[in-house]
Amino acid sequence: MATTLMFIMIGLLLLGFPMMIPLTTAALVGFYMMFDGFGQNTTFIQQMMGGIRPASLIAVPMFILAADIMTRGQSANRLIDMVMSFIGHVKGGLAISTATSCTLFGAVSGSTQATVVAVGSPLRPKMLKAGYSDSFTLALIINASDIAFLIPPSIGMIIYGVISETSIAELFIAGVGPGLMILVFFSLYALIYAYRHNVPTEPKASWNERGKAVAGALWPLMFPVIIVGGIYGGIFSPTEAAAVCVLYAVFLEFIVFRELKLPDMYRIAKSTGLITAVVFILVAVGNGFSWIISFAQIPQAILEAVGVNEMGAVGVLVSICVAFFIACMFVDPIVVILVLTPIFAPAIAATGLDPVLVGILITLQVAIGSATPPFGCDIFTAIAIFKRPYWEVIRGTPPFIFILIFSAALLIMFPQIALFLRDLAFR
Template sequence: MATTLMLIMLVLLLLGFPMMIPLIVAAIVGFIMSFGGLSQMETLIQQMMGGIRPASLIAVPMFILAADIMTRGQSADRLIHMVMSFIGHIKGGLAISTATSCTLFGAVSGSTQATVVAVGSPLRPKLLKAGYSDSFTLALIINASDIAFLIPPSIGMIIYGVVAETSIAELFIAGIGPGLLILVMFSIYCLIYAHVNKLPTEDKAGWKERAVATRDALWPLGFPVIIVGGIYGGIFSPTEAAAVCVLYALILEFIIFRSLKIADIWRIAKSTGLITAVVFILVAAGTGFSWIISFAQIPQAILEAVGVNDAGPVGVLIAISISFFIACMFVDPIVVILVLTPIFAPAIQSTGLDPVLVGVLITLQVAIGSATPPFGVDIFTAIAIFKRPYWEVIRGTPPFIIILFAAAALIIIFPQIALFLRDLAYR
């Protein structure tokens, strides 16, 4: 059955169908093969509907809506200006500012693609003017945006938390350490790159300018305070935090900054609705497919065939890292999380791995895959936004991918990078 389902999905993908179609068709074919017909089709439909029923998923459209409001408003520009005022003058400071801005906006949006748009649009022209090559600039933007998948609120972590029945609040706080680690590693690389290529520095901002920039950015900086402080202060749940973020974004952009008008609400709501519909259809289809392969015990057969069950905790983590990375080079990250997480669930349980650690590693790997050729989704977002050819977008990515793999290796060797803050807050 496994070979048949994979062939069906591969053929449909090659024919150009969107990912939801191969998932649904494969689930239906698998159902027919397992149950001998369509007489109990309502069972599969119930499984698919059950996939989008968890209350935690309400946070997904809320965070998408909040990110859309802020991307169209002034929040991203104010955060970028503050970062630039403090570190723009050091060697490689402009590139480091870009990576830092991606981290800060990731703490606001939780979306890699929103971060590519919000940070890349204003900073790419500045990087090019300063002498950075376009290949380096594009690679920096799409790979630094990966940090948005780790820093809370992370849409990827929400999906994993629902699928793996793991605390989303614990996943959120566990992603902070790895996110900051990657920021430091990227910053070191940017510093070396700037020195090797003898790139000029920006004018140093005075303390008055820094004070003004910080004051202007205080309102946008309220988002991570709301999310992290509210959740871990016991004020509200991650889902409630998402709703509060939407309200805060509306107040910020429509009332305080006055960067948006009432007429913009329709366009923002329409955009959010379209993205949410795609996400939830993928979640439903992925849930149905995962149920079918679990019912047929395909995951256990695959793991036994490759010997993962006998590999031990480190071996399982390595296998997870490789599998999720390769899959996200070709398929949307949400689909990969939905399909592969149940496959590795038996091995994770048998080896006693912490599901929060596994969630952080999976989130990191899907983020890396999202920015990796041939079909990483962030690559095509950059192509669409910056109007640059495919080869130019991917040419500068190898050094960043190596850095991200090094970060993944460090997390496997030193799990406390991810678990320290979690243990501090919950143990």
């Protein structure tokens, strides 16, 4: 059965069908094989509905809506201006500013693709003009944008938290340390690149200009303060934080900055609705598919065949990293989380691994896979936004992928990189 489902999914993917079609087809075929027909099809429908029933998932469309509002408004540009005013003049400062801006906007939006658009669009022309190669620039943008998977709010963490019944608040705070660590590594690589290629520096901003830039960015900087401070101050839950985030984004872009007008809200809501529909279809079908493979005991068979249960805690973590990394090179990250998390659940429980640490590693692997050839989703976002050929977009990615894999290894060896803030806040 497992072989049949795998061939169905791979075959339909190769034929060019969107991910929801292979996943749905494989789930229906699996259901038919198990129950000898569709006489009990209400069971499958109930499982699909159960996948989108958790109240925590309400946060997903809210964060998508907030990110869309900010992408079309001034928040991203004001954050970029503030970062540039302080570090734009140092060697490699423009590249470091790009990585930092991606991290900050990720902390505001929680969306990698929104970050590619919001930060990459204004900064890529500046980096090219400063002397950075286009392959390095594109690779930096798509990989630094993936820090948004780790810095709260993270849509990937919300999906994992719902599937694994792990505290989303704990996942959010645990992602801060690894996200900042990766930013430091990317900045060091940008510094080395700038010295090796003798990239000129930008003019140094005066303290008056810096003061104006900080003043302009104060409003957008309140997003992470509201989200993180509100959640860990006990004011509201992660789901309620998403609603507050939308309200604040509307207040900021429509009333304070006056960048958007009321008619813009229709286009924003339409875009958010389309993205949300795709996400929730994937979550519903993914939950049904996960139930089928669990009912058929496919996860246990796979883990026993590979010998994961005998590997110990470190072996399980390495296996998880490899499986998620490879899967996200070909398949949408949300689908990978939905399908693979239940497969590894028995091994995670048997070895007593901290589900928060596992969630951070899974989120990191999803981030790596999203920017890794051949089918990383952020690669195609960059192709669509910047109108550049596929090979040029992926040519500069290997050093960044190495940095991300090295970061995953550090997390396995030193879990407190992720768990220190979690333990500080919740233990």
